[in-house]
Every structure is written in structure tokens, then in C-alpha cells.
Amino acid sequence: MNQDLNRDHGVGVCSAVVGLQWGDEGKGKLVDRMASEHDAVVRYNGGANAGHSVVVGGERYALHLIPSGILSSQVKAVIGNGVVVDPEVLLREIEGLRARGVDTSNLIVSDRAHVVLQYHKDEDNLREALLTAGGGSGAIGTTKRGIGPAYADKVQRSAGVRVGDLLRPEILREKIERACTYKRAATAEICRELGVESPAFDPGPVFERAVVLGRELEPMIDDTVYLLNGMIGEGKSLLFEGANATLLDVDHGTYPFVTSSNSSALGIHAGSGVPARALSRVVGVLKAYSSRVGSGPMPTELGDATGERIRERGREYGTTTGRPRRVGWLDLVAARYAAMINGTTELAVTLLDVLAGFDELKVCIAYELDGGRTERFIPDGHVLAGARPIYETLSGFGDEISDCRGVDELPGAARAYVERIEAFVGVPVCSIGVGPERSQTIETSAGVVG
């Protein structure tokens, strides 16, 4: 055992970027900006349900499984053990980046990450269809990327395939055969109920394909837990890239309308094998308004012309599925809760430019529930559905702000809006996004109020 791995000098050298809402806060852009100050960018949760956009020099990249740090050469891009990896998506993504001249030789995949196979996607589709059938309101609105079934297999333990298994044909065949038997049984009743034919769940072709995929991935597969802790031991710094977001966290989000992993910063340590003491900086990414894709409560949702205007100005269409995102006013109650559980050390307010041109802006500062008022978030999908937002109204700002590069260049009302966020959440705002380009960012070292 290398004693160096246990040295203390790496304490507190790592940072994290996590979404404070329901996803799509602009994490990808921020990770790309911060990547070059770190030695590795690490994904620790989720899978191809994530869609992180990075715009550099007018070129837009949409990353699903590959960490957004891939665009910075010299930085390792690590897919940690807590991710569920769809090898088909991963290899397509690598190919797409290479075709655009991006060097992907720094990409490393954990041998312990679980694998998403076709039968997980089939199961995801069927389960969603059943929840939707007959006008039922229970559907989660998943991305249908097989995320829930793959995590379920991991926790269930009888047939979960890990990346390392792709290189061990005997074990792989046995697991896939067992998984197909289970899938057939688990979905037979669903198919009958829906009146659809059952997918084949034929282990042969799944196994053959998995072996081919494993061979292609082999050079990238490693024990990332030793790799990352070794880097920390050498005084190197890691940047953790959260996928999905805090209000979609399986334990702390709006359950059951959540994803299947700990997508807040609380998932970092289990999902990477890096101990908590290594993390000193947590950047909470907060979109200047709310958005959500899929089902579940969103107290500040706007179904009117204001909502439509925000959607169009913010180009709120899913990076992964293309679905129009639901939008609404900023929910500060949710933001303060999310900042609390992430141990957020600073806020990055994003897409502020989208709010230019409105006469007034509303922010939710409490909820009305069962005739009472509460300033606490309600992390239960069914209970939160009954909450009504209590708003505070702030002045809007007329001028476009996309060219502003300093806080003092912002219109007074835009600055006041950010100051209100800072005061309510109680965490300094250290960056403000005014456009999708890497450069369209205002940085403030000690918060806007200062």
C-alpha cells in the first residue's frame, strides 16, 4: 500500500459545481470555465440523463456523460464509480468530440461504474408508459435513458453489470442472462396491462454487443478511486461536476419526481471515493429564474405569456431530450434549502440576461400551505404540490446586459436583484452569467454586496 495516498496535504484542495434547482442551471458552462484551474474534472452521479452545454468561440458542445472539462487539454476527465454509463452513448460522444478536433485521450472511466444496457432503457420506457396510462398523473417524465432501472439493478445486486465486468466475459454473460430473466418477469405484467408486446430481453445479442463495447472502452478503464486519491496525495486539485441537481436528488429532492442518484454535493464522496475533507469549495449554480423538465411540482411555474417569454429568451428546450422546459419565477425558498444541504460556499447566478426587459420581477420568499405560511422548502413532491408561492416584487431592468463584464456595469435593478438573492440565501454571489459564451460572465471575488 502506498503510504503517500494517506498523506494529509491534499485536504481541502477540491471544488464542486452543483445545480441548486431542477437541472439545466448552466453547470456545464461554469465547469468549463473552472476546469483549467484544476487537474481533473470528475462526474460522480447520474448518466446520459444529463445534458451540459458549453459554448466556446461560437461552437456549442452538448456533453452527456463526458465531464465538461474535456474541452481543456491537460485536465483529466474522470467518470467516477457513482455514474451509470451507457457505453453506446459514451462512445458516440467520444467519436463526436474527436470529429471536432477535441482530444479525448484524457478520459478515464471507473471500473466500478454501473453499465446501462438496452434492457434498462426498455424497462424505463415501459414503467413510464404504465405510470402515464389511463391519464394517470404519476409519471416522472424521465429522460428514458435507463437511469432508474440501472441504479435499481446496482442496489438490488443480483444482476448489476459494472464497467469492469465488460472485460470479464464469463461473469458478464452470467449477469446479463440473469438480468434478462428478471426483466422478462418484471415487465410481463406491465406489457399485459399496456397491451403491448414484450421486448425480447434476449441475452445473446446484448452480451455480444457488450463485449465489443468493453473492448473499445478498455484503454479508458481504471480504478478511479486510487487514481483520484493519488492525485490528491500529490497536492493536485479535483473539480466535481454535478449532474442533474439538488431538487432532483433521490433523498433530498421532490421525491418521487426526482432522478435515482444523490445529485446534490452529498453524492460526491460515495460517487467518487474521495473523502469529504478534500472538498473546500462548493459552487451552487442558480438560474436567475426556475426551470424544470419532466413532471413534479414547481410552485412558481408560469403558464402565461411571461413564462412563454422567459422560455423563448432563455431557449429553454432540453439539451438531452429537446423537450420544452417548464419555467417560472425564482424560488428563493428552494434555493436557500439547496444551498444549505450542499454546504455551498459561493453562488453562481446564471442566465440573468434572460430577465432583461421585464417591468417587474418576482421572487418566491415563502409558501402558503394548508392555510399557514412557511419559509421552509418541502422536499416531498406530493406535499409541495399543495404549496402556493408568496412573492416579493422587485424592479425589472430594461437594458440588455449581455455585454456587461463588471458588476458596476449592470443596471441598478439587475444588481439589486442579485443582491436580494445573496441576502436571502446567505451565500456570496461570485459569478453572474450574462450569456452562454464562456466569456459572458461577470466575476466578483467577495460577492456582489462585497
Ligand code: GDP
Ligand atoms: P446544465 O445542464 O446545468 O449544464 O445546463 P444546460 O446546458 O442544460 O442548460 C443551460 C443553457 O443555458 C445552455 O443552453 C447554456 O448554453 C445556456 N447558458 C448558460 N449560462 C448562460 C447565461 O448566463 N446566459 C444565457 N443566455 N444562457 C446561458
Ligand code: IMO
Ligand atoms: P442536467 O445535468 C434537467 C429529470 C427528468 C425527470 C427526472 C427523472 O442537464 O441538469 P431520469 O431520466 O433521471 O430518471 O429522470 O429528472 N432530469 C433532469 N432535468 N436536467 C437534468 O440534468 C436532468 N436529469 C434528470 O427530466 O423529470
Ligand code: MG
Ligand atoms: Mg442540462
